[in-house]
Amino acid sequence: MNEPPRLPEGSFAAWSRDRLAVARRGADECGDVWQLEPGVYVTATTGPCEAVLRREQDFPKPPSPLFPPLKRASGAPTSEERTNAHAARMRGLRPQAVAARIGEIAPGTARFADQWPTGEDVEILPPVRHALAEIGVRYLFSEDAPTLLPLASQLFQARELLVRPSRWVWPRWIPTPARRFRTRQQVAFTDALRPIVRRRRSSGRLGDDVLGQMLRPSPRYGLLPEEAILDSLPGITVATFETPSRAAGWILLHLARYPQAASRVAEEAALLPADPAATTSTHLDSLRYTQALVREVLRLHPPSWLLTRRAIQRTQLAGYTIDAGSTVLVCPYTAHRDAREHSEPDRFRPERWLDDAGSPAKPGAFLSFGTGPHGCEGAALAMAVLTLLTAQTARRYHVSEPPGPEPGYQVTTFGGLATEGLRLRATSRG
Numbered sequence: 141m142n143e144p145p146r147l148p149e150g151s152f153a154a155w156s157r158d159r160l161a162v163a164r165r166g167a168d169e170c171g172d173v174w175q176l177e178p179g180v181y182v183t184a185t186t187g188p189c190e191a192v193l194r195r196e197q198d199f200p201k202p203p204s205p206l207f208p209p210l211k212r213a214s215g216a217p218t219s220e221e222r223t224n225a226h227a228a229r230m231r232g233l234r235p236q237a238v239a240a241r242i243g244e245i246a247p248g249t250a251r252f253a254d255q256w257p258t259g260e261d262v263e264i265l266p267p268v269r270h271a272l273a274e275i276g277v278r279y280l281f282s283e284d285a286p287t288l289l290p291l292a293s294q295l296f297q298a299r300e301l302l303v304r305p306s307r308w309v310w311p312r313w314i315p316t317p318a319r320r321f322r323t324r325q326q327v328a329f330t331d332a333l334r335p336i337v338r339r340r341r342s343s344g345r346l347g348d349d350v351l352g353q354m355l356r357p358s359p360r361y362g363l364l365p366e367e368a369i370l371d372s373l374p375g376i377t378v379a380t381f382e383t384p385s386r387a388a389g390w391i392l393l394h395l396a397r398y399p400q401a402a403s404r405v406a407e408e409a410a411l412l413p414a415d416p417a418a419t420t421s422t423h424l425d426s427l428r429y430t431q432a433l434v435r436e437v438l439r440l441h442p443p444s445w446l447l448t449r450r451a452i453q454r455t456q457l458a459g460y461t462i463d464a465g466s467t468v469l470v471c472p473y474t475a476h477r478d479a480r481e482h483s484e485p486d487r488f489r490p491e492r493w494l495d496d497a498g499s500p501a502k503p504g505a506f507l508s509f510g511t512g513p514h515g516c517e518g519a520a521l522a523m524a525v526l527t528l529l530t531a532q533t534a535r536r537y538h539v540s541e542p543p544g545p546e547p548g549y550q551v552t553t554f555g556g557l558a559t560e561g562l563r564l565r566a567t568s569r570g
Contacts, residue, residue, distance in 0.1 A: 159553045160445070160473060167474040172458045180467045181457075184474040186481050186505040188458040192449050192470050194512035199449035199468060201514040206299055207326055207374040209367075217368040224361040225354065225372040226517070232280075232350030235520040239421035241279065241348075242524060246412075246419035248275035249528040253536050261542045261563045264392055268529075269296075269385040275525055276380025280373070282349040284336045291329040292377050298322040299378055303554065329377070330370045337366055350376075376518070382556075384522045386443035387434075387508075389559040391530050393549075394437050394488065396539040396564055401490060405430045406569060409535035416532070424524060427531055428500060432493035434526050438508040440488060445473040445557040447510065472507035473557070481505045537566035 166174045167184035174182050183189045192199045209216035217225070231237065238245075252271035256262065277292050278285040301318040310316050337355065346352040351373070357363040395402040408427050413419055447470040451462045462468065477485040481504035482492065495501040509516035516522070533539065542548050542563055549562035 160551070160557075163446075163471050163474050164477070167471070167477075173460050176469070179463070179465065180469065181460075181462060182469045182471055183457070184471050185478045186475045186507075189470045189472065189475040189507060190505065190511055191457060192468055193447070193507070193510055193514070195455075196513050198453060198455045199451055202448065202450060204375055206302055207295070207322070207371075207378075209371040210323070210326060210330065212367065214367065217365065217371055220361075221365060221368040222372065224358070225364055225368045227361075228354040228356075228358065228364055228369075229350060229372065229376060230517055231356075232353035233517050233521055237353075238520040238524050239424070242419050242421050242424050242528075243417050245275055245279065245521075245524055246416040246528050246532075248272075248278070249525065249532045250416040252529060253532040256533070256537065256566045258537070258566050258568055261548070261565050264562055264564050265385060265389050265559065268388045268392070269381060271529075272381035272384050272388065272525060276384075276521075277377060279521060280350045280377060280380065281336070282347050282352075284351075287332055287336070288329070288377070291325070291332055292381075294325040295329055295374055295378050296382060298325045299382065326374050329374050333370055333373065334366070337369060379518055380521065383443045383516075384525055386556050386558040387438060387441075387522070387526055388529060389549075389562050390441040390443075390557075391434060391437045391526060392533065392539060392564055393541075393559055393562060394433070395530070395534055396541050398488060399538065401433055401488075402534045402539065405433060405530060405534040409531035412531060412535070419528070424527060427527055428494060428498055429490060430531050430534075431500065431523070431527050432490040434523065434530055435493045435506065435508075436488060436490040439476045439482070439506060440486075441557055442472040442476060442508040443556050443558070444508070444510075445553065446471055470507075475505055475507055478505070533566075536569060538569060540565050540567065 163182070163184070166176075166182060170184070172183065172185045172188050174184065176182055183192055248271060251274075252267065255267070255271075256264075273292055273296070274285070274289060277289045281288055298318070298321050302322055304318070337351070340346050340352070340355055346355045351369075354364060354369050354372075395405070405427075408430050411426065412423055449468045449470060451464055451466045451468060453464045455462050457468070476482065479485050492503050493501055509519035509522070542565065548564075549559040552558045552560045
């Protein structure tokens with residue numbers, strides 16, 4: 141059997157202490173694919189990472205355990221109904237749909253910038269998360285967002301409890317306190333959403349938001365059952381702001397550390413309309429350097445830096461044999477730092493995403509939103525929100541870190557790559 145190389149003895153403990161350093165060292169020492177422990181493999185470079193994400197027949201994406209369908213007398217939605225619900229959601233999340241609603245997204249990003257207290261050190265991730273939650277929930281539910289926003293925040297708290305590191309790995313059927321809390325919040329969210337669904341259907345005013353798209357019958361699969369709609373929305377609701385908030389923390393930190401890049405973003409943003417609601421997809425497309433900066437930060441610090449797949453049959457990967465049942469960890473963090481894909485891979489250089497004329501370019505692998513049949517369904521929305529948030533912030537402020545020898549944050553990697561406790565200061569450009 142052709143086995144990938146093993147990391148040196150004791151590296152699993154080091155992995156637990158410092159995941160990013162070990163991931164990088166494993167990629168440098170062991171190459172494209174390496175074995176973390178028996179039955180656990182890591183794909184560290186672009187080719188194998190993309191192969192795992194695209195080969196659904198060998199490495200299917202596992203269903204999310206965070207918000208499983210609620211138990212009901214009528215039973216959970218079928219696999220076909222869940223697939224149809226995903227297709228219906230995508231009608232409201234595809235790039236064309238996002239582009240048509242830029243004028244609804246932009247005011248929230250401008251509000252975040254306007255409300256940043258100037259001249260004081262602020263722990264910035266909480267207000268970022270609140271602003272992005274308002275934008276995301278409004279994008280999904282429009283005028284019904286105020287009803288659902290507090291419940292969405294509770295869903296986020298439930299998610300945080302579920303992914304918190306623990307000494308014990310409990311079987312999924314055991315009702316731990318975190319799982320009971322998750323179920324209570326999921327039930328509360330569903331109970332608030334159900335009358336909204338029924339009111340829209342009975343009135344015929346379905347809406348143009350994501351929920352409205354899901355309520356519209358499809359020529360292919362007809363009308364979605366109510367339960368399929370309700371069960372599919374808690375997860376995507378949290379996803380609209382949880383991962384983008386992690387990304388925004390890294391972006392704002394780079395605005396502080398690279399003032400010349402921030403000034404270039406500010407120059408582009410100066411051409412945005414004074415009224416954020418007048419922002420269109422044309423304005424968004426004109427923010428070429430800003431989009432390049434966002435992509436470069438996501439390349440260096442992908443918020444979902446490690447993705448899990450399980451081999452359902454014995455297969456070959458990068459010349460190695462992977463047994464059925466093995467866990468394969470896809471590591472965008474190391475793939476993005478592959479010198480064969482990106483020159484000077486550890487250097488922050490947004491220009492790599494632009495050609496000589498300043499137009500968008502694709503110089504190498506980009507897996508921050510995944511790829512293949514299960515790439516992130518909210519990628520277009522996330523890029524639009526992060527680009528506008530970056531532009532509106534740089535347009536108004538110089539961002540800086542508090543003085544001192546140590547960075548004002550800790551990098552956390554469990555469940556995502558985040559700048560926990562990040563403190564920044566905004567000073568008006570005016």
